[in-house]
Amino acid sequence: MIRAHSVETVRAAEAAAMAELPEGELMARAARGLADVATARLTDSGGTTVVGLVGAGDNGGDTLYAVAHLAEAGYACAVVLLPAAGRDGVHAGGLEAADGAGVMVHLVAEGPEALAQVVAEADLVLDGIVGIGGRPGLRPEAARLVDAVDDDAWVLAVDLASGLDPAGESGEDDAVWADETVTFGTPKPVHLLPAGEAATGRLTVVDIGIEVDEVPAAVERLEWDDVAALWPVPGRGDDKYSRGVLGLVAGSEAYPGAAVLGATAAAEAGVGMLRLVATPTPVGLVHQAVPEAVVGDGRVQAWAVGPGLDTEATDADAVAQLDVARAALGSELPVVVDAGGLALVAGRREAPTVLTPHAGELARLLTRLGTTGGQRGSGSASSSPAADELPAGRPVTADDVRADPLGHARRLAALTGATVLLKGATTLVVTEGHAVRSQADAPPWLATAGAGDVLTGIVGTLLASGLEPHDAAALGALVHGVTADRVSNGGPLRALAVAHGIRPTVRDLLARGRSAPA
Ligand SMILES: NC(=O)C1=CN([C@@H]2O[C@H](COP(=O)(O)OP(=O)(O)OC[C@H]3O[C@@H](n4cnc5c(N)ncnc54)[C@H](OP(=O)(O)O)[C@@H]3O)[C@@H](O)[C@H]2O)[C@@H](O)CC1
Numbered sequence: 001m002i003r004a005h006s007v008e009t010v011r012a013a014e015a016a017a018m019a020e021l022p023e024g025e026l027m028a029r030a031a032r033g034l035a036d037v038a039t040a041r042l043t044d045s046g047g048t049t050v051v052g053l054v055g056a057g058d059n060g061g062d063t064l065y066a067v068a069h070l071a072e073a074g075y076a077c078a079v080v081l082l083p084a085a086g087r088d089g090v091h092a093g094g095l096e097a098a099d100g101a102g103v104m105v106h107l108v109a110e111g112p113e114a115l116a117q118v119v120a121e122a123d124l125v126l127d128g129i130v131g132i133g134g135r136p137g138l139r140p141e142a143a144r145l146v147d148a149v150d151d152d153a154w155v156l157a158v159d160l161a162s163g164l165d166p167a168g169e170s171g172e173d174d175a176v177w178a179d180e181t182v183t184f185g186t187p188k189p190v191h192l193l194p195a196g197e198a199a200t201g202r203l204t205v206v207d208i209g210i211e212v213d214e215v216p217a218a219v220e221r222l223e224w225d226d227v228a229a230l231w232p233v234p235g236r237g238d239d240k241y242s243r244g245v246l247g248l249v250a251g252s253e254a255y256p257g258a259a260v261l262g263a264t265a266a267a268e269a270g271v272g273m274l275r276l277v278a279t280p281t282p283v284g285l286v287h288q289a290v291p292e293a294v295v296g297d298g299r300v301q302a303w304a305v306g307p308g309l310d311t312e313a314t315d316a317d318a319v320a321q322l323d324v325a326r327a328a329l330g331s332e333l334p335v336v337v338d339a340g341g342l343a344l345v346a347g348r349r350e351a352p353t354v355l356t357p358h359a360g361e362l363a364r365l366l367t368r369l370g371t372t373g374g375q376r377g378s379g380s381a382s383s384s385p386a387a388d389e390l391p392a393g394r395p396v397t398a399d400d401v402r403a404d405p406l407g408h409a410r411r412l413a414a415l416t417g418a419t420v421l422l423k424g425a426t427t428l429v430v431t432e433g434h435a436v437r438s439q440a441d442a443p444p445w446l447a448t449a450g451a452g453d454v455l456t457g458i459v460g461t462l463l464a465s466g467l468e469p470h471d472a473a474a475l476g477a478l479v480h481g482v483t484a485d486r487v488s489n490g491g492p493l494r495a496l497a498v499a500h501g502i503r504p505t506v507r508d509l510l511a512r513g514r515s516a517p518a
């Protein structure tokens with residue numbers, strides 16, 4: 001599992017480590033690690049020139065020392081000191097090291113054109129403008145230099161891409177767009193959350209000897225090697241009932257295919273037994289595609305409610321199906337609720353519940369439950385001026401959710417007590433009292449109709465086997481995403497193919513776990 005820690009945790013761990021170490025040792029380790037990564041990238045690309053963008057804090061200090069190492073190794077190195085105070089405005093020890101190594105030092109006072117030319121010549125750019133002490137956004141002089149970076153240069157962000165909110169809660173358009181981020185000690189929330197993940201690029205963690213293992217993480221991400229420990233594997237004493245029966249309330253005369261996708265996914269994920277509650281057309285299709293499924297209501301260990309459910313339909317079959325859906329939501333059994341089922345969510349549910357909206361569904365649900373737009377989510381550290389200018393009392397929109405996915409997912413989790421799995425390129429899993437989980441395993445090809453129905457089938461299977469909602473949701477998102485990546489293999493995919501890819505994917509992930517060292 002990748003664990004990201006808050007800035008406060010990192011500062012405390014840094015202080016504890018510094019108390020035990022000689023002055024400057026942590027920064028020396030950070031700079032050495034940074035220079036090693038930079039050297040590896042320059043070796044790969046055949047690059048020879050390095051430019052460091054240096055801000056006022058210790059992030060600039062790391063950068064100055066790293067550039068000094070690179071100059072000593074023979075690379076042509078320059079730095080641009082961004083503070084208006086010039087040489088007096090940056091880390092003194094770092095500047096001394098850079099001077100001593102023969103690094104060319106440029107000041108902002110030289111003017112934007114001259115500096116843009118310096119930056120444009122770099123094969124590798126070290127972004128040391130700000131780190132965890134930074135406020136979101138770039139100042140104009142920094143933004144101009146960042147714009148001047150050559151498209152082919154490797155942009156290496158020091159600790160985090162400058163301009164991003166270190167907590168990863170507020171999005172920021174004006175930030176460095178890194179090819180790679182070298183972070184120290186532990187990842188920070190921004191590296192794993194939607195607001196910062198894309199600008200972070202590849203994430204490399206350098207060990208500098210700070211201790212955070214015992215401290216709760218702010219954000220977690222399950223990795224392939226976590227699957228074996230979490231995935232329900234049957235034992236000798238199991239039967240189909242003890243493994244977990246899933247009741248799938250899905251499919252309608254209007255959207256029959258969703259039931260096939262959900263049922264196929266559950267069967268492929270190895271559900272003990274599947275009961276389908278649907279109207280005649282989806283029942284007929286599922287009979288063909290998933291002969292293992294049993295039709296009709298009955299005893300189950302968990303429910304999956306919603307794929308292709310038509311809550312507007314009024315014929316007798318649909319009404320009977322909707323009655324089962326409402327009864328499932330009113331029961332004390334675990335439920336995963338998706339698509340049409342979300343329209344039936346009325347508020348808090350005490351039993352284990354996973355809601356799996358995309359941004360538009362989350363917006364509609366929050367609006368219906370009485371939340372309004374025009375303010376940021378409860379989890380947001382700052383409020384965006386654009387959002388504040390909106391009139392209070394208007395409906396929450398999908399754009400509101402996209403601007404602050406974590407804040408809105410937290411709001412729904414607080415309103416319903418449920419685990420909220422917010423779908424997107426990075427899928428968030430939010431449960432009150434737990435570290436946020438963030439999974440980014442899928443290729444963009446997964447953004448295709450029906451993909452969500454497959455996810456519901458997987459998460460339902462995991463709930464039926466007894467997994468906690470937080471684990472079922474994150475593990476389901478991981479397996480869904482990894483399967484999509486394998487099925488896509490760089491090209492288009494269809495939802496049914498993802499469903500059919502689950503079995504070999506889970507088998508291979510379990511085999512990895514068996515061969516991994518204990
Ligand atoms: N923690 C650890 O274990 C270790 C941490 N290490 C390193 O220290 C870094 C943290 O250093 P830090 O605390 O000095 O803060 P940092 O990120 O350099 O920025 C603060 C400065 O930037 C300025 N500023 C703020 N916002 C701005 C903006 N938008 N645009 C422009 N300027 C802005 C602000 O000045 P102000 O404008 O407020 O006068 C202030 O002076 C950390 O990320 C890591 O790299 C390593 O050495 C090893 C061990």
Ligand SMILES: Nc1ncnc2c1ncn2[C@@H]1O[C@H](COP(=O)(O)OP(=O)(O)O)[C@@H](O)[C@H]1O
Pocket residue numbers: 339358422423424425426427442443444445446447448449450451452453454455480
């Ligand atoms: N850009 C993207 N990159 C990777 N995965 C994505 C992207 N956009 C959406 N997804 C994933 O694709 C799936 C789409 O599900 P959903 O929107 O519910 O589709 P449907 O309702 O048609 O089944 C979700 O699992 C979501 O996380």
Ligand SMILES: [K+]
Pocket residue numbers: 059127128129130131157158159160161162
């Ligand atoms: K930085």
